[in-house]
Structures are given as structure tokens and as C-alpha cells.
Amino acid sequence: MIKKITLKQVAEALDVSMMTVSRALNNNPNVDKRTKEKVIKKVHELGYSPNHIAKSLVQKKTRTIGVVVPEIAHSFFPEAIRGIEEVVYREGYQIMLTHSAENFEREAAAIETLVSKRVDGILISVAESDKDISVYTKVLKMGLQLVFFDRCVYNIGASCVSINDEESARIITKHLIEHKYKSIAHLSGPLTISISKARLNGYKKALQQNGIKFNTEMVVESGFHEEGGYKAMSQLLDFSPQKRPRAVVAVNDPSAFGAMRAIKERGLSIPKDVAIVGISDDIRAELMSIPLTTIKQPAYEEGKLAAKKLIAHIEKKKEKVEKIVVETQLIIRESCGCRMKSN
Amino acid sequence: MIKKITLKQVAEALDVSMMTVSRALNNNPNVDKRTKEKVIKKVHELGYSPNHIAKSLVQKKTRTIGVVVPEIAHSFFPEAIRGIEEVVYREGYQIMLTHSAENFEREAAAIETLVSKRVDGILISVAESDKDISVYTKVLKMGLQLVFFDRCVYNIGASCVSINDEESARIITKHLIEHKYKSIAHLSGPLTISISKARLNGYKKALQQNGIKFNTEMVVESGFHEEGGYKAMSQLLDFSPQKRPRAVVAVNDPSAFGAMRAIKERGLSIPKDVAIVGISDDIRAELMSIPLTTIKQPAYEEGKLAAKKLIAHIEKKKEKVEKIVVETQLIIRESCGCRMKSN
């Protein structure tokens, strides 16, 4: 850290007390207009920069929030972080960004560090690995504010911002059913976390509501990433042509991208041989050679809402814990068989 | 901030001094093994979490670095941030992420806040708006470490990690020239910042080395974003068909994407009517209906190198200030006219 001018030095240079300088700088009304001007002038002259560390120590408030994401660069998260930053900036907070890399231990360590750094609250989208929710309840018990976004943990007393996962999966599965596909598989997320279970349930519900029997073999766990989608799809394609699914609901777009690669590598065509849909509306979805039909998830909005809710929890002692659901939208492209490519 | 157990309370519960607890927790060798065990046990029992704010105050070190980017969600930056996070995590630092939104005032405010939060150093990619470099020199003068990445400011005594901008632009322009295009335009970045000037120079150099006369009208400032690329390209397309450029070097991929949209909207075809190339290798480049020929810029690597260099500056007092150049690679796709789409 830098050797710097302190309040005391400014005060001495002006021959006033530290408190006068402090008050002048914090817009305290009880300070003579001329002294205030003098102080501000001297502060610039000396290049004084207030030490927020000291301020935080006495005020027990850092105006910093911690953000924990399982992934930084792909699909949903950059947009969500942009939304968070937007709100946080306007409210005069800062973001401490950490990354769990989908790993539970790393996530727990990140949370612990954020607590030690005394952030005012934490925004988290949980990692996909096996987990013990006591990490989160412990944070809450310490009185730290916690808001989940996208991948939530429910019923532990924290607010959450996400889409309606079950309904989104149900709608897009139903869309596939309307194409008369009967044999529809699901590439699921890690079933330890609730978002995956909800999407699986939505898929099941759509089948059931349309009189299609649910078949366990048609659900393969792919996780949330491209590689997993590729592997899971390959597994399904190893079935005999009669047993092979005619359509696939991927848990999200990256998983769908991996699956699309697997399908193409077998020389099969999308959607003629296998139709596929995702959930996310990743930036790449519309650019694929067969544009992906998907559910648009408003990442930027989710980030903003989550940040707003967290700050409300921090600033108003009695802010209501709630589940905030953002609207999604079915985006119909070609991978479901709705329209074929024009050229 | 949370009401929490302090060192003092742990000490009292154990009937030892605060220093003993502090030493035990910081792996100071001068602590009896059994007292250390006792301390650790009690710390867990009480749920004590060390207050890094207090620690930072006395040690004048926060183990936090500030990151300032002009953009959070698109193209280069998410990957760069991922690289930064990777290094910072391994070295036991945290990231405070801020966003200038390409706006100079906002950037200056972000830096000021980071200084007040007493980060140990700052990693910055500068905003595109008009600027006064005194913001950066002031930071340096305070003794704070500063490392630029991607968009640098040179000769002010700060290290910098970037590609060789001039050479990259020269190479990709030369590639276009090898296609026998004579009338080649440049969509430039904001000419106030050095990366744009360097790329413009590379473009000029390629023309000159190949006996093509440089024509001022063929350079239009597009900025770094899609919208600017669209507008700048539209301007060039307003020229009469004879004067209109036959090929275009965009300052980066987003600008190229905007330009491609403009070209298509006029009913022109890429690369038949207008060939185009970019610099970045954005995730979308290969997915475009006409895949974009571009220069691959290793964002993740740049982030890692910049973070490593910053931490070296922070920890070794005499780390050399240097310009670190990362290798780029020409990625040939279809937009330059090299090969036509297979189907």
C-alpha cells in the first residue's frame, strides 16, 4: 500500500482539527462554508485520498459486495455481471469478483474470503458440484446478506432471482411435442442442484401433459457445459436407430452446442435426424449453422434485479426475502424443425 | 457489516492474549503446538472470521487488485478477466472489478475509488473517449502499481501487456493485398488512443510496402463497437461504386460485424463485392454466415500475463517496467475471399 497523506496532515497544514476536515469532506452541514472551501483546496493541493479501509473499519460497512460465479467468460455470466455492475455503480458500491470454476471447495473458500474482507453482501450463482448448503446458511447466520441468482438454493431464507426453470423447460419441450416428435430426450444439468431438477421436471411435465410416457433412459446428465453435452449426446446416439431419440431438450445452450457437434460428427442432420433445443439464448445460438431454438433468459436483467435486491437487503433492515422470477421468451429458430434454412 | 467475534473474544475465551491467538492463526512459528491447537479449535467453535479490514489497515496491504475495463460482457474482456482471475486466485489476491463503459470520467472515478479502497495495484484497459493521461501518472506518482493490458498508454513508466498492434494490422492488410485487392479501406478505432494509431499505421505500412497509395478518404473512424462499424461502413458504401472500397480492414471484430451488417443490408455480398477482415477472433467470428478472417488475439493469456506482471510489481520492489507482447495468429476464413463456403 502507498504512503499517503492522512486526514491529520491535512488538518495540521490548515491548523484545524481532524474533525473539521472530516466533516468538510463528508458534506456535514455543520461546517463553515469558507473553512470547507479551504479544506477542499488543501486536499487537492496535497493530493489527499481518503482511506476507505480506515473508514470501513469504524463504520462497519465497506460498500462492497461480493459476487461468486461458477464461470466468468461464457454464455450467461458476463451479461449478468454487466447488469450487476450497472446497478452497483449507480448505488456507489464496488464489486469483488470471485469465481468458483464449478468447484464447491473453491466456492466455499471464495465465500470465506469475502466474509473476511467484510463485504456488505454476497451475490451468488452456485457451483455445479456436490454440495452442502451449510456454507450458505452459515453466511446468513452471521447476518451477512445473501442473494442467489440464476442457480438458487431455496428455503434457507435468502432472496433469489431466476427464471421459472420448470415452466421454461416445459414450454420448450411442448414446442418439440407440437412438431409430433414422440421420442424426446433430455440432457440434464447436475441433479444435485435445483435448477437442473426444475428443468427436468418441466420436461417430464410436458411429456405427461401430452400423453407421452417418460422413459428414464432418455435422460442423461450432461452438466452445464459444451463438453458434457457432447458426451451425453454421444451416449444417446449409441442407442440403436429405433431407440435413438428423435429430438432433444438440452438443459442450456452450451450443452446443446456440444450435442449438436456430436450429432454432426455422426453424419446426422439437424433437425432432420435429430431436432434439438436449448435454454439461455447464448450469443452463439442464432449464429450456429443450424440456428438453435431456445428460451431467452434475460441475463442482464437478472443481474440488475439481483444487485438491486441485495442492496435493498443491505440498506433496509426489513427487506422482504423473496423469489423474483424474470420472464423468458421462446425463440424459434431452425434446430427444432420449425423452418428450414433459406439458402 | 456483521456483528462478529473478534480476536479479543477468542483470546478471553481461552484466557490467553490477543497476540497468541493472532500468532496461532498466522502460522507464526513462535507458538506452542498445543496452544495453537486450542486456538484453532476455539476459533471454529466460535465461528470467528478474521477481519481483513483491520488487518489491511495496519499492514497497509489489502491483497486486492483493481481491474478497470471499458466493457464487461463482449468480445475480448470476459476472457481477459477470466485470465486475470485465474492468476489472482492462485496468488491469494482478490479482484475489485470496475467498468468505465468507454467513458473517461467514469474511468477516472473508478480509479479514484480503487485508490481510496487501497487496492495494491490496478490493471487497466483504457476507455476510448478523449483523455488526459495525468489520471494514470497521478496513480503512479502515489506509488500505486499500474499495469495496462490490451489498450495501453506508453512512456509513463507502467508495464503493458498487449499484442503487436501495428504488426497485426500490417499482416492482415497484407493478406488482403495478396488477394489482389487494390482499394482497401480501414475502419479505425478512436485515434486518441494508441492501439488505434498503431493499427492504422500497420494498415498504412502494408499499403506502402506493396506500392498502394494511401488515401485519406479510405480511413473512417468506427470506434471499437458494432454500431460504429455499421455507421462507418455505411459511409464508405455511400461512395460511388467506382470509388467504393473493394476490401476493408476493421480495427477489431465487433467493428467488422457491424460493417458486415451494413454490407448485407445494401444487398452486397461478402467477399464477392466487399471483402472484410477484423482483429480479435471474437467467439462469433467463426460462426458468422460468412466466417470472418481475423487475427487471433489471446485474451485469456493477456489477462494472465498482465495479472502476473502486476503482482510482481506489487511484491518485488524492483520489478522491471516493460512492454510485454503476446503472439497473434492470422486466422483465415471466408470473409477475405480465401475460400468460399462449402455448401
Add this chain to the structure above:
DNA sequence: TTGTAGGCGTTATCAC
């Protein structure tokens, strides 16, 4: 309107 005293939760330093 201004100043003084005390403390926020740690660690550095020196003593035992």
C-alpha cells in the same frame, strides 16, 4: 461551528 477523547480489530515491537 469546532475540537477532544476514545475506539474500530488487527499487528509490530519490545519486554518478559
Add this chain to the structure above:
DNA sequence: GTGATAACGCCTACAA
């Protein structure tokens, strides 16, 4: 190996 004390730079609370 352990403890007492004085910072670190600021703000709260109270006094003048």
C-alpha cells in the same frame, strides 16, 4: 513461547 502497548486512519459522541 507469551504478553502489554502502541499504532494504522478514520469516525462517533460529546464537550466547548
